[in-house]
Amino acid sequence: MKTQQFDETFQSEIAGELSDGQVNDEWITWVDSGTLDGEYEWRIYALNRSTNEKNLIRFSKQVAGYGNPHIVNPRLSLSTRENLLTWVEPVAGRIKWRFKCTTWILVNL
Secondary structure, three states, X not given: OOOOOOOOOOOOOOOOEEEEEEEOXXXXXXXXXXXXXXXXXXXXXXXXXXXXXXXXXXXXXXXXEOOEOOOOOOEEEEOOOOOEEEEEEEEOOOOOOEEEEEEEEOXXX
């Protein structure tokens, strides 16, 4: 749609960055990440496009990997038909980074 109009849907609550946005006909999903009260954290949100209801799906504080001080945000994938939100998130291990994959079904209530 080329209306040249937009609405501000969300501002970072962590004073960080918004990333990994995904959109389908019913949902907008994204990661909000940054430093809050001296700790790094990330949050996954989903916004219902028909009701404008915002839902916090998951959050995590800083995950420090062995020998790796860098932070890794989750990576999202939102299906176009089934409203399946899948993400991969870091899990700190003793030897190396591991990643956990999670899938949620987004439902309009």
